[in-house]
Amino acid sequence: MLLSHGGRRSAEQTGAWLAARLAEGGYIVAEVSGQRPRDPATALGEIWRRPAELGQALDLLLNDPDWQMRIDESRVAVAGVALGGTAAMMLAGGMIDEGAYARNCWTAHPSADCDWFATGGIDPASVDPQALTLPRRDERVRAVLAIAPEYLAEFRASSLAERSAPVTIFGLDQPAPGEARLAAQTGIEVLPLQGADLYDLFALCTPGGAKLLEEEGGDPALCGSTAEERGAVHDQLAESALDVLGRALPLPY
Template sequence: MLARLTGLALAALLAAPGYAAGDKTGVGVSSLIRPEANFGRGVSMTIWYPSQTGGGASELVGRNAVFEGTPAQREASPMPGKLPLVLLSHGGRRSAEQSGAWLAARLAEGGYIVAEVSGQRPRDPASALGEIWRRPAELGQALDLLLNDPDWQMRIDETRVAVAGFALGGTAAMMLAGGMIDQGAYMLNCWTAHASPDCGWFAEGGIDPADVDPQALTLPRHDPRVRAALAIAPEYLAEFRPDSLSEHNADMRIFGLDQPVPGETRIATQTGIAVQPLQGAALYDLFALCTPGGAKLLEEEGGDPALCGSTAEARAAVHEQLATGALEFLNRALPLPY
């Protein structure tokens, strides 16, 4: 049970909409799977929420031999009343389910229902070709499902909906907030100095990302129900059309890594949306904390030991920056209705 909170997490909790000093909360977790949705691919969600203490089965969500799990109470009783919702999309095309569990739990501590939507893990590069447009479409369908689900519709304040995401999920978050990808720039991405991390994977499979369906890529994905968007190290930042972001269809916050990437200055200059750097953060620091033997196991199994390249203390510091900044942004962007 997450009855004990750190000082920063407690401060964020008490400042969150709908909470007062003396409330006792934990973090509950549930699952929602709809195999018929999302163009037949199905939609799978892990739902995190503020829960009442004293119920549910303790669980370490997402724990495996490489990553530490995130503690929660399975099917614990939710706190009463309607709460704001954050749709959370994980990282790149090959990221594991629940890779954003650590952030989802922190946001739930702060008073939010968080639905981490697990994109279908592509079998090969060919099946991943359209993931850039399928991911935001999937988030929109997930929102439809939640707002029509008899158990969740009564718990979600549909006037306070946000979307957040890491890497490719951050791209999807920006698209739901009104951002649109420039088709010509996207087609050339793999030949630029800021190529997507998946360009090499596509090349090995003989797939050209430029073969993506251009109509699906450029179709507006703006969802007016989304009031705020949080993009964390979003892929294809330089390929967004500045005019689509400058319209400010939703409040937007972009967190970048310690080292700036191409497109940040142009986006800030032309849209007024500055990228806030996470001090000391590399891309893999957005993953969960690693187990003590995680790096060695990755090396032995032919994986990338850089996934666990930073110390636990350094990665935890990045997580603290991001969670605190995310709660500050969401509390401001989704205020209590009066």
């Protein structure tokens, strides 16, 4: 299981809690943090760098003497959260529409990074079109778990209708733009996480987490839910993810 968690400004190992839960379920899990961008300009290409990094990580593992003997190449899965979920879907053959991506910040459903791009004077339309539209399909990937993936409305439905691996979308309490369209046009299963918002997919906060974020100029909403509420979402996601994996890639014992 390759795991890519969080958006452009997430800290490394943000998905450690989910990696641990999947590993407890019997899977080898590699969280691929990737290189985090320094500023909005370097962040613009992360949408296509993420799937490339996941493929490179799989190459490294399958060619590593210590790991290659432990990995069944016929049972490789990818899970991703937010932009990581977008990357995971691209590995199954999903393609982002270049024009739709360029217009995203001027739609009714702008990306959470649009304001950040604007403060840096970056226009998403300046993304490298060749890199963005280069097919990222990886035939080695046999199952995809896309958890609150970004840019659902910007995916070409036709590319996912011909996906190379089963894709399951785990949605939030409020459906994302494009979620219902993709489900209807591609047959992708959408499993809503009851009572969850995006920040509930991150690790549990310390008791003083919200205050610390506010003092450091961060968003205290990142720690807006209680430990019990967030823990319930974690349990729900972990159990559902293991159930989906068990059906897609059943364990050999």
